Amino acid sequence: MTRSFQKIETGLQNELQSSEKSYSKPDFKVGYANPPKHSQFKKGHSGNPRGRKRRSENTNVLLLEDLAELIEVREKNGTTRRITRRHAVIRALVNDAILGRPHARQLLIKVLDIQPSPEAFTPTKDDEELLQRFLEDGQKKSDEPSDQE
Template sequence: MPKRKGSADYEVGYKKPPKHSRFKKGRSGNPRGRPKGSRNFSTDLKATLEQGVRVTEGGKPKTVSTQLATLLRLREKALAGDGRALDRLIDLARLYNNEEMTEAAKLGAGDAAILESFTARQLRRAGIAAQEPEAESGKTEALETDPELDTAPKQKPKDSIADAEDEDAWLR
């Protein structure tokens, strides 16, 4: 490597900057730094969504937050037949509503049976006693159970993992 003028035994190269261009001791490499009072994106977004907007609803003007105005516009588009707006509104409703799904949105009988079977199998594997589901007629159906797993959890043989994978093969 070439030596620079004024550096007797210092070789300039990879990860070895010239001494005159290094940061001086006690001096910051970013002297101005982040300006005081500057906000991050999350803070700016929250402030923007909280700002008031004038909206005409039912022929009367009123002031609502930007967030609410956006949701109202999404609702208008969905009701006007915009499929993307409807999908987005339904996704938001699913995500933020804590209520049970309506009767129309519940799983079909076949899907519910698959889900119950899967849940029961997972509970059996974990060694947790599964409760018997009640059929629509009011009778209880017994789950298919393995007598070994109905007792306290035991150490399973090593090949049981392969059996469990085979049992889930129909899901793939």
């Protein structure tokens, strides 16, 4: 039994020596940001051949572009008129609400609530004084004779 044990031991020693030779240090450092030479990109070949993915277009921008397109609409009297799709959608919504369709009425009310109504301008005392001075200056200039005459 001692002979077979010696054979195994010498075989293991030979194997260790041969593996040490194959795993000897390479000529360059391998590690973080330094991949092995065989796995590096070859010259002339990109690591990202198709490039970056295109950015998807904004849905709001696409919708606004489509709504801005002109279409032809036939009026009741038979004439055709070109209006934007936005205008056509609003006309259809108003017509549906007039016909008594409840969903159209609710949507129309929501749209009207969202849109701020313009408030009437009420001038303050400062605004009135400024306007009065402006008018007086204008009258003074019109009373003066011009140099061109």
